[in-house]
Amino acid sequence: MPKDLLYSYIDAPDLPDWFSIPDVKQWLTLNEEELRRVTTENGWRMPTLPFQNDTSRQQLTYSNGSTAKTTYLFTKMLDDAHVSWAKNNISQSVKDIRFCFNLPGRSSQGPHTDLTRSYTLINVVKQGNSDQDTVFYKMKDSPIFYGLGHTISDYSMLEEIERVRIPPRTWVLLNAGVIHSVENIAQGRFTVQVSFDQLPKNIKLVKPKYA
Ligand SMILES: [Fe+2]
Secondary structure, eight states, X not given: OOOXXXXXXXXOOOOOGGGOOOOOTGGGGOOXXXXXXXXXXXXXXXXXXXXXXXXXXXXXXXXXXXXXXXXOEEEEEOOHHHHHHHHHHTOTTOOEEEEEEEOTTOSEEEEEOOSSOSEEEEEEEEESOSOOEEEEEEETTSOSBOOSSOBOOBGXXXXXXXXXXXXXTOEEEEETTBOEEEESOTTOEXXXXXXXXXXXXXXXXXXXXXX
């Protein structure tokens, strides 16, 4: 059986200045309503995906029995110029590129697999605290690659297999079909995310981690 890639560092150029990343320092303290207003003023649109409402309401149960609401991502899809930059500087098989910012005040983006992409290349531009972990899990009695579009609310159903603390301004490719959560993100995080339908063949993996 081939091993499943969990994540890997990628050697790719830093984001160019013309990407016009908003100054999100103030965003880190906003509540849901304020963040919705500010992102809209900056031309962001909430994704119209059907899971969005469900995800934003998702109630998590941790292994110790305590509960909390999940955070979720505000997303801005970037235009063709940004896609072209990613194709020319990362891989021709780039599908889309987006800005993402999670709702502050909630400590976990609960366990899930992504809905619209199999692999996500992430670059943490700004974070409210530096101990934010991406955690990979295996559902008991299921394969590591779990498939796209799932959310799991009960941590006790999961077995942690790996975690990575993504350094700022570093490209890290994540296998989005393996169940993963992001922990300790109550202070907010702004990322640039690049989507792929398959593992890009022409990308050089640096220190890849397999399960
Ligand atoms: Fe994800």
